[in-house]
Amino acid sequence: MDLFTIVSLILITIMIIAAIIAAEIKDLLSAAIASGVMSLVVSILFYMLQAPDVAITEAAIGAALSMAVMIFGIKSTKRWEK
Amino acid sequence: MIRPVLLIAFPLFFAFLSPIIGLWSKKWVRYLIIFATALNATLAGLLLLEVFQHPVFDIIGGFQPPLGIVLMVGPLGAIIAFIINLVAFIISIYNLKVEKEPIVRYSMLYLLLVMGSTGMVLTGDLFNLFVFLEVTSIASYSLAAYNKDKKGFLGAMKYVIIGSIGSTFVLLGITLIYSELRTLNMLDIAARIGTMDPYVKIIAFTSLFLGFGVEAEMFPLNTWVPDVYDGAPNPISAAFASLPAKAGIFALARVIFTMFSFTNFLWFVVIMGLLTVFFGELIAYTQKNLKRMLAYSSIGQMGMIIMGLGIGTTLAVEGAFYQMIAHALGKALLFIAAGFLIYAAKSDKIEDMKGMARNPLVGIPLLIGALSIMGMPPFAGFYGKFFILMGGFSEGYYAIIALFLAASIVEVAYYARFIKIVFEKGNRVIRPDAATYIPLILLAILIVLIGVYPKPILAVLQHVSAFITGGA
Amino acid sequence: MKRVLALTLAILLFIVFAMAFAKIPFGEKMSNYPDYYNPIENQTSNMSLPQHYLTYGKNDTGATNMVTAVVVDYRGFDTLGEVTVLFLASTGVGSLMYVEDKVKRKVRRSNAVVETGSKLLFGFIILFGAYIFIHGHLTPGGGFPGGAVIASSFLLLYLAYPKFHAEHKKLNVSESLAGLTFVIVGLLGLIIAGYFLYNFLPFGLPTYLFSAGVIPVIYVAIGVKVGSELTGIVDAMMGVRE
Amino acid sequence: MIPYYYLGSISLVVIGIYIVIAKKNLIKIIIGLDIMDTGVNLLLISVGYVKNATAPIENVPGPYVDPIPQALVLTAIVIGVSVMALALSIAIGIYKKTGTLELDEIMGVEE
Numbered sequence: 001m002d003l004f005t006i007v008s009l010i011l012i013t014i015m016i017i018a019a020i021i022a023a024e025i026k027d028l029l030s031a032a033i034a035s036g037v038m039s040l041v042v043s044i045l046f047y048m049l050q051a052p053d054v055a056i057t058e059a060a061i062g063a064a065l066s067m068a069v070m071i072f073g074i075k076s077t078k079r080w081e082k
Numbered sequence: 083m084i085r086p087v088l089l090i091a092f093p094l095f096f097a098f099l100s101p102i103i104g105l106w107s108k109k110w111v112r113y114l115i116i117f118a119t120a121l122n123a124t125l126a127g128l129l130l131l132e133v134f135q136h137p138v139f140d141i142i143g144g145f146q147p148p149l150g151i152v153l154m155v156g157p158l159g160a161i162i163a164f165i166i167n168l169v170a171f172i173i174s175i176y177n178l179k180v181e182k183e184p185i186v187r188y189s190m191l192y193l194l195l196v197m198g199s200t201g202m203v204l205t206g207d208l209f210n211l212f213v214f215l216e217v218t219s220i221a222s223y224s225l226a227a228y229n230k231d232k233k234g235f236l237g238a239m240k241y242v243i244i245g246s247i248g249s250t251f252v253l254l255g256i257t258l259i260y261s262e263l264r265t266l267n268m269l270d271i272a273a274r275i276g277t278m279d280p281y282v283k284i285i286a287f288t289s290l291f292l293g294f295g296v297e298a299e300m301f302p303l304n305t306w307v308p309d310v311y312d313g314a315p316n317p318i319s320a321a322f323a324s325l326p327a328k329a330g331i332f333a334l335a336r337v338i339f340t341m342f343s344f345t346n347f348l349w350f351v352v353i354m355g356l357l358t359v360f361f362g363e364l365i366a367y368t369q370k371n372l373k374r375m376l377a378y379s380s381i382g383q384m385g386m387i388i389m390g391l392g393i394g395t396t397l398a399v400e401g402a403f404y405q406m407i408a409h410a411l412g413k414a415l416l417f418i419a420a421g422f423l424i425y426a427a428k429s430d431k432i433e434d435m436k437g438m439a440r441n442p443l444v445g446i447p448l449l450i451g452a453l454s455i456m457g458m459p460p461f462a463g464f465y466g467k468f469f470i471l472m473g474g475f476s477e478g479y480y481a482i483i484a485l486f487l488a489a490s491i492v493e494v495a496y497y498a499r500f501i502k503i504v505f506e507k508g509n510r511v512i513r514p515d516a517a518t519y520i521p522l523i524l525l526a527i528l529i530v531l532i533g534v535y536p537k538p539i540l541a542v543l544q545h546v547s548a549f550i551t552g553g554a
Numbered sequence: 555m556k557r558v559l560a561l562t563l564a565i566l567l568f569i570v571f572a573m574a575f576a577k578i579p580f581g582e583k584m585s586n587y588p589d590y591y592n593p594i595e596n597q598t599s600n601m602s603l604p605q606h607y608l609t610y611g612k613n614d615t616g617a618t619n620m621v622t623a624v625v626v627d628y629r630g631f632d633t634l635g636e637v638t639v640l641f642l643a644s645t646g647v648g649s650l651m652y653v654e655d656k657v658k659r660k661v662r663r664s665n666a667v668v669e670t671g672s673k674l675l676f677g678f679i680i681l682f683g684a685y686i687f688i689h690g691h692l693t694p695g696g697g698f699p700g701g702a703v704i705a706s707s708f709l710l711l712y713l714a715y716p717k718f719h720a721e722h723k724k725l726n727v728s729e730s731l732a733g734l735t736f737v738i739v740g741l742l743g744l745i746i747a748g749y750f751l752y753n754f755l756p757f758g759l760p761t762y763l764f765s766a767g768v769i770p771v772i773y774v775a776i777g778v779k780v781g782s783e784l785t786g787i788v789d790a791m792m793g794v795r796e
Numbered sequence: 797m798i799p800y801y802y803l804g805s806i807s808l809v810v811i812g813i814y815i816v817i818a819k820k821n822l823i824k825i826i827i828g829l830d831i832m833d834t835g836v837n838l839l840l841i842s843v844g845y846v847k848n849a850t851a852p853i854e855n856v857p858g859p860y861v862d863p864i865p866q867a868l869v870l871t872a873i874v875i876g877v878s879v880m881a882l883a884l885s886i887a888i889g890i891y892k893k894t895g896t897l898e899l900d901e902i903m904g905v906e907e
Contacts (some may be wrong), residue, residue, distance in 0.1 A: 005800075012804035020829050021813045028823050035827050038808075042834050046869075049801075049841050050851045052694035053621045054687075054869050060702035062834065065784060065812045066877045068709055070830075072791040073884040074823060077891040081821040082898050091737060093771055094638060098733035101726040139594055142631045144749035145614070148590050148603060151631040187649040201635070209868055213635035216875045220639055220882060224646025232830050235889045236902065242883045243816060246829045249879075250809065253836045253872060254571065261578045261843040262588075264602050269593030277588065285574040348795040444819070560818035569812045572798055575806065575839075580799030581847035600814065604844075608852060611863075619853035620860065624867040637872045643878030650885045694853065698874055724822040780874075787881045 008048060015041040026081045028074050046078035084129045086140045086153045086204050089163065092125070093118055093197035097190045104186035110139025112178060115189045119171040119196060126164040133160040139206070147206070148267030154206030157405060158435070158546040161539065162332050163203045165407050169324045169414050170196040172524050176317045178517040188228060195221035195321065198330035208259065208266045208341075211333060212252050215297065218326045218502050219245045225318045226310045237309030244306050245296055252293030258286040270383035272341050285343070290337045291351075299384040301358040308365075311377035312430075316421030319373060323413035324382050328406055331387055335402075337476040338391060339550040351392030356482060358385025363489045367496045369388075371430050372420050375496065376413065379455065380494060383409045389469040389486065398473025400540070400547040405466025407532065407539065408454060412463055415525040418518065419444055423504065426512040432500055437508020445505065447526035450499055454529045456494045461533040465540070612784075616757030616766035617691040625696065625756075626769045630751040633772075634736060637779055641733060644783040644790075647654025648722075651790040672714035679707035687777030691766040698775040708785040712792055720789050725782045732779035739768055801842035808835025822887040826880060833876035840865045842871070878900040 015038050022034035043058035096118040100111045132138065133155055140153040155163070180188060198218030205211050223245065227238035256266070262278045263271055275283065296303045311319045362382030369375035383405065390402025422444055427435045439445040454461035457468070467490065474483045514522075516521065532539060579586075587602035599606065607620055607628065617623040625633055687700030711718045743752030758765035812832025816825050844865030852860040891897055894905040 009800060012669050012800060016804060016807050016811075022827055022831065023811055023815045023819075023824075027805060028821070028827075031824065031827055032814055033855070038831065042838055045801075045838060046841055047739075049845045049851060051621075051841050051844075051866045051869070052851050052856055053619070053696060053851075054701040054837075054841060054866050054873070057702070057870055057873050058834075059701040060706070061784075061877050062873050064706060065702050065709075065788075066880055067832065068706075069787060069791055069877075069881050069884060070823075070827070072788070073826075073888060075790075076888055077823065078897055081819075081824055082901075085744065085750070086746070091741060091744075091750060094634070095737045095741075097638075098641070098737060099729050101730045105723060105727070141594075141749055143627060143743075143751045143753070144747060145628055146592055147594060148592070149606060149727065150628050166585065184649050184652045187645045187652075190645055191642065191649070197638075200600060209629075209871075210632055213632050213639070213871060213875075216639050216879075217635055217642065220642045220646065220878060222643065222881055223879075223886070225647060227650055227889060230650065230652075230772045230889060232890070232893045232905075233797065235886055235893060238886050239822065240884070241563070242886060243825060243829070246832070246879055246883075247813065247816060249875075250812075250832050253840070254809070256868075257836065257840050258574060258578075260840075260868075261575075264862075264864075265590050266864075267593065271590050273591050273593065274588065279577045282574050282577055285570060292569065295849055337819060466828055557818045560814050563817065564810045564814040567813060568806055571806050571809070572803065575802040576798040578802070578843065579847050580801060580842065584846055584849075604864055607863055608858070608860050612854060619855040620854075620863040621866045621870070624863050625870055629867055631873055632867075639875050639878050643882050646882050647885045650882075650889055685801050694851070696870075698870060755840065790885065791881075 004048065008045070010047075011045055012043050015045070027079065028081055029071065029079055032070040032074060036063050039063035039066070049073060084125055084132055086129060086155045087142060088136060089122055089125055089167070089204065089398050090131070090197055090201050092121060092445055093200075097193045097197070100186060100190050100193075101219030108185050111186050111189050115177070116171070116174045118193055119167065119174045122196065122200070123164070123167040123171040126160070126167040129155065130160040130164045133157050134478065136202055148265045148270040151207045151210050152267065153204045154268070156546065157542045158439045159203050159332070160541060161202050161327060161375050162423035164408065165410050166199050166203065166325055166328060167196065169410055170321065172395055173317050173321050173414060173418070175335045176320065176421075176517055176521045179421070180315055180317060181342070182229070183314070188225075190219050191225050192318075192321070195225065195325060199325040202329035204331050206268050208256055208268055209270065212249070212256060215252065215294070215333070216249060218298065218329060219249065222322065222326055226314045228315050228318065229313060231313070233309070234313035235311035237306065240306040241310050244303055248293045248303060251289045255286045255293060258282055258289070266273070268336065268341055272343070275342060287337070287342050287347070291334065294330055294333045294337060295354070296335050297326050298388065299327055299358070299381050300329075300354055300388060301361045301385065304358065304361070304381050308374045308377040311380070312371065312373045316417065316424070320417035323417060324410035327380070327384060328410050331384060331406060334388070335391055348392045348394045350409030352389055352479070352482065355385045355387075355389030355392050356485060358382070358388060359486065359489045361385070363492045367423070368490050370432055372423065372432050372435070372500075373417070373430060375432065375500070376416055376420055377495065379496075380409075382489065383413070383455070386467065386470060386486070389482070390473065392478060393470065393474050393477055395473040395477055396544070396547045397469050397476065400543045401466050401473055402470025403543050403547065404469060404539070405463070407465050408529070411525055411529050411532070412451045412454040415447055415522060415529070416455065418521055418525070419448040419451065422514050422518050432503055435504050436506050437504070437505035437511065440508065440511045441513055444514050444522060447522040449501065450526045450529055452497050454533065456497050457490060460530070462529045464533065465536055574686070575616050585718065615753060615769065617769055619691055619693065621694075622691045622696055622769060622773070626691075626772050627753055630772070633776070634740065634751070637733065637736060637776060640780060640783050641729065642731070644786040668714045672710045676707050676711060678709065680704055683707065683781065687773050688770065690773040691769045697776025697781055700777040702784060704777070704781030705784030705788060708745075709788055712788065720785055722776045722786070722789070725786045725789070729782040730777050732775040732782070735775040736772060736779075739772060799842070801845075802839065805835045805838035805842060808832070808838065822890065822897045822899065826883045826887060829883065830876065830880055833872065837859050837869045837872050837876075
């Protein structure tokens, strides 16, 4: 196994764990942040797959802005899932 | 020489222009939208005349396909684009009835809905089809919730959820196709589809089929339909039945026939169509709410179209395309009439609408539309159903034909009940205003025209169907 | 019950798609890709589509960043659609969040450090966003991330100044003008060369700022448009608070 | 042996679909849609990867990776965020009308 494989495997594991946390946690704010973490990890993966344009876009739009919009949405509604 | 790209560029131009005009006058924006759709309908009509000679390719950006994106317009695509834009123009007159603010945004969304549906029909590139699908569906999501009441929001939410799953499947299908063939042009894909791994091919086909099935109201992805049609503003319900639904089913036809020339897989399409027909018609029979009844009836009709495509003989496919045109006109008419009836009766229950259609300006078009949807001979709806039946008969799908007939009888039953109620002697008759009866009369004239004099359309459709089914 | 059903369906889908993707090699050499076929000229090329882009892209478009070349030039029509999607989203959010009377925002307090800091940072962030989209044809980045960065500078102002409110009219006008620029550039291509979105300006020298024809023009329009649209979305979302 | 990148991104898609079907909270469902989108995007990018290649920018020496999926994903990301913003505003509208975000409670609430 080379470095690329090891780092990829670690990042993919973090990504899936973040997605599962986003799926299962009852606190919606934490779920939104977990999905933001997932997007950030995915943007690192994009960078490793030699897609810097996509990585920048995913970090700016997919992780930062969409998380901000999501948090505004949660703030104007309810924070906890039943 | 009309360039197909103008059908997309002009609406975009006007949509981007309207916020600036909206700063001066909101009224102007509404007339601008009517003008834009009229211009588009005219262009589509001229394009139709041109396409009869030979299919038109419009290369965008000056790069030969598959390097760049190409718009690919054959006679069938031109007819559907023309019908879409014509109905869009007629409905845009009815749009003047919408009073709710913010009206400038409403107009822009409506115009872009038209643009997206047209783009879905014209494009010859798979990913571009996805982009236009998204344009259409995002415009639809916001328009479905435009009334901003509970019904509208809930319908829109269902639509967003199912629609997003659908577009994810489309994107998965595109990924599978791209990773095997490294191209996105539909004709290029069609030429090399044989080199794909059979399993990958089937999964890609199913993904795309399910994804476009959302817009085409196919069972089981159509649970959003009644809620959205019920909750949306009246002109939008009319527009949904004739613009995105038709564009979606055309995309479905492209996937089935142009890209994957599957002949041993068509039974699957027939079964899906039949399920859709039954789901729609049987539930429509039990509905008491007018717009929901029309919505379920719309599902049933879309199922018939899918069935016709799936039977796959020249005649049946011809019938399916004819049914598409008849349904676009008829359902738009019925939804506009429904909007008037609901306004007049101040209730959306059919039983409250006694005698509301006794004004001839509404009553006669309503009757024509309903008879056409039922499939009665002198009107447009007849030929579609008849050809699908004949096509199925010649292929020996006897059981399916029997079921199809049973569903049609159910359809006739509930429309007859509806007509009986609205023409019964009621207490008072309300006169419609011009923005309501002009679209109704225009649509009724078109339905009668196509029904009485179907030759030119049938000739084109027959030619096209023979070409795409490979029959003589 | 519903959970079990959903889990079964999810696992089923996983198996189906995993089996399909198992047939697709990962990191394959580009020379193994199938050659493309031109359906209009009816001839098969001797290379695959991405190879063509990488070999001739610089000559065809004048851009050094091939992703930009594909996004803005080869598949510029997709990008026009994508810009429309964002326009639709901001219009839709605006129309759904629309309230008849002026919204009363609850005034929150933020401290002096945040206020001064964001005042300082605001200009720099906007400059950085502009840098990203102006250099889109040379370096990674482009209109979309650039616009997002600009929107994030406004986001900062929203967070720092409770009373801050981007003027809707100005946002609308800037996004309309940017959209019109895109469409008009496309139509000019149609008039000048006969192809919609044709790159009709001279390419100039590669790697220079003023190169690649209309690509920088379109990317600037996209950057302004994306920036004002995302700001509009953020603004509409903030306006909900009462 | 399926490449781990494919496995990871398909898992994301599937987790997203699971959330959308199994969960009843609207915001949760929207998060699910977001995860689904991200999964497909990662899948598309990994399909375009070439071993030991670099990003398709002329200043660096080749061989390069496939630029097309990157262009497609740029489009898909923007579309994803648009859908998400719209879905959120619809969810906020539902909350304003009914006071809840749970799907089974919404059905019971009268306006």
